[in-house]
Amino acid sequence: SQTIHQWPATLVQPVGSPLSLECTVEGTSNPNLYWYRQAAGRGLQLLFYSVGIGQISSEVPQNLSASRPQDRQFILSSKKLLLSDSGFYLCAWRGSGLGFNEKLFFGSGTQLSVL
Amino acid sequence: LAKTTQPISMDSYEGQEVNITCSHNNIATNDYITWYQQFPSQGPRFIIQGYKTKVTNEVASLFIPADRKSSTLSLPRVSLSDTAVYYCLVGDMAGGYNKLIFGAGTRLAVHP
Secondary structure, three states: OOEEEEEOOEEEEOOOOOEEEEEEEEOOOOOEEEEEEEOOOOOEEEEEEEEEOOEEEEOOOOOEEEEEEEOOEEEEEEOOOOHHHOEEEEEEEEOOOOOOOOOOEEOOOEEEEEO | OOOOEOOOEEEEEOOOOEEEEEEOOOOOOOOOEEEEEEOOOOOOEEEEEEOOEEEEOOOOEEEEOOOOOEEEEEEOOOOHHHOEEEEEEOOOHHHOOOOOOOOOOEEEEEEO
């Protein structure tokens, strides 16, 4: 069966510090991978998605970046965090099949507080 | 760009049936409609998915009219544990159906 791992669960970082959040998927190959962010009490904001190694689509201009160095690894990074980067970060995957009914599966999330 | 519109919030009582409607006027011909449930501090989880007419599983039913411009998630006999945010999701043709953008969701509060 497929599983998705996301860590850390919580993170407190000072403004201006770097960030690296990692997400890995097991039990599937060539998944589509996603990073979402959720501010407190708000909806899910799509940040990045990837359909293959090295292929990153960015949805929101910001000081965050994403990389996919391996098929089942997706990394979210920042060189200098801002207060506005605080939020709940979620990694998700879905199958890359030709059908349009592929479901999204989410990780457990990282609660990031930038102080 | 496929967008969805849902009520911001709903209130219900235990044992009642809850219907949450989502509008997706620009849904593409090949696109499915998928609903997710999210509890605080957790990632959303899949509830149900459909293309047309009616779909039912052990958790919910999904009603989709012939024009597919809306869908209704039906939760039978809700309990306190159904208090959550519910999202409907359709694909985005511009992103080749890989770009999955959630709407604001519906915050359901179930009262004793």
